[in-house]
Amino acid sequence: xxxxxxxxxxxxxxxxxxxxxxxxxxxxxxxxxxxxxxxxxxxxxxxxxxxxxxxxxxxxxxxxxxxxxxxxxxxxxxxxxxxxxxxxxxxxxxxxxxxxxxxxxxxxxxxxxxxxxxxxxxxxxxxxxxxxxxxxxxxxxxxxxxxxxxxxxxxxxxxxxxxxxxxxxxxxxxxxxxxxxxxxxxxxxxxxxxxxxxxxxxxxxxxxxxxxxxxxxxxxxxxxxxxxxxxxxxxxxxxxxxxxxxxxxxxxxxxxxxxxxxxxxxxxxxxxxxxxxxxxxxxxxxxxxxxxxxxxxxxxxxxxxxxxxxxxxxxxxxxxxxxxxxxxxxxxxxxxxxxxxxxxxxxxxxxxxxx
Numbered sequence: 001x002x003x004x005x006x007x008x009x010x011x012x013x014x015x016x017x018x019x020x021x022x023x024x025x026x027x028x029x030x031x032x033x034x035x036x037x038x039x040x041x042x043x044x045x046x047x048x049x050x051x052x053x054x055x056x057x058x059x060x061x062x063x064x065x066x067x068x069x070x071x072x073x074x075x076x077x078x079x080x081x082x083x084x085x086x087x088x089x090x091x092x093x094x095x096x097x098x099x100x101x102x103x104x105x106x107x108x109x110x111x112x113x114x115x116x117x118x119x120x121x122x123x124x125x126x127x128x129x130x131x132x133x134x135x136x137x138x139x140x141x142x143x144x145x146x147x148x149x150x151x152x153x154x155x156x157x158x159x160x161x162x163x164x165x166x167x168x169x170x171x172x173x174x175x176x177x178x179x180x181x182x183x184x185x186x187x188x189x190x191x192x193x194x195x196x197x198x199x200x201x202x203x204x205x206x207x208x209x210x211x212x213x214x215x216x217x218x219x220x221x222x223x224x225x226x227x228x229x230x231x232x233x234x235x236x237x238x239x240x241x242x243x244x245x246x247x248x249x250x251x252x253x254x255x256x257x258x259x260x261x262x263x264x265x266x267x268x269x270x271x272x273x274x275x276x277x278x279x280x281x282x283x284x285x286x287x288x289x290x291x292x293x294x295x296x297x298x299x300x301x302x303x304x305x306x307x308x309x310x311x312x313x314x315x316x317x318x319x320x321x322x323x324x325x326x327x328x329x330x331x332x333x334x335x336x337x338x339x340x341x342x343x344x345x346x347x348x349x350x351x352x353x354x355x
Contacts, residue, residue: 024156044226149284
């Protein structure tokens with residue numbers, strides 16, 4: 001179990017006889033034993049309570065925003081995604097000219113609009129920019145789902161009478177985050193603190209002290225759950241708050257496969273990497289390492305599976321361009337490929353009969 005900076009003794013003001021307290025169903029006993037003595041449970045939101053199911057990284061979802069019905073423009077999904085990434089970077093750089101520590105979604109799209117003429121496109125109207133923001137939030141809501149192991153811990157904390165605080169560094173409005181939490185089944189929290197509304201961030205550690213003051217609680221009574229080593233880890237510790245690390249498998253798989261961190265992936269490889277990362281490294285409160293997975297399964301997921309998926313998607317695309325009534329997979333090795341292609345057709349549409 002990955003655990004950082006949590007003392008085995010109960011915190012001041014919250015000492016309990018932990019051995020006499022049963023572990024809630026669905027929660028790892030070691031995890032509960034280490035955190036049960038804290039009266040206040042603080043949770044990060046994105047990649048801790050909820051994640052974009054089937055998407056490896058948040059930026060992999062950006063091209064999908066441009067595929068939806070929106071403004072009448074000729075930007076490709078890939079070009080839009082690159083502009084969206086650059087716009088957020090520009091908006092964060094421009095923050096030095098105004099007070100506050102968090103950029104807003106509206107500011108990101110204002111900077112995206114300013115980039116359009118340099119790419120040979122006309123600027124959009126205020127109504128079009130608002131529509132794009134609504135599309136982004138709607139698509140995000142479609143993908144955001146609870147991380148099961150953390151959801152179980154959250155429900156256990158509710159059942160144990162803990163005070164639940166949610167803290168997020170995020171650029172979208174508070175109403176969007178409330179909607180996402182409700183959809184994922186996270187209700188019953190006492191307070192929600194969002195950097196876009198307050199203007200302070202965990203990244204600068206100022207949001208933690210704000211929370212303690214606003215709720216009239218001592219930092220030593222809080223255990224904070226989050227995936228980011230800096231904003232959820234180091235900054236919480238600097239504020240006197242204990243930190244329980246939530247496993248986010250994106251970074252270790254990115255390093256393992258030497259993936260390009262700055263370029264959004266297409267839906268198929270993004271989904272493949274998301275599944276592979278959770279298999280090899282775990283997610284939430286259930287971390288693991290590649291050595292924990294049996295070698296045959298690792299070979300299938302890391303090598304044979306991607307090979308068959310690539311073959312099936314290529315064949316499917318070729319058949320769209322050059323239809324054939326029958327597709328023959330020869331020799332005994334072809335049986336595995338045939339089954340893989342049949343599964344692909346069942347999901348993406350049958351274009352031919354396989355034999």
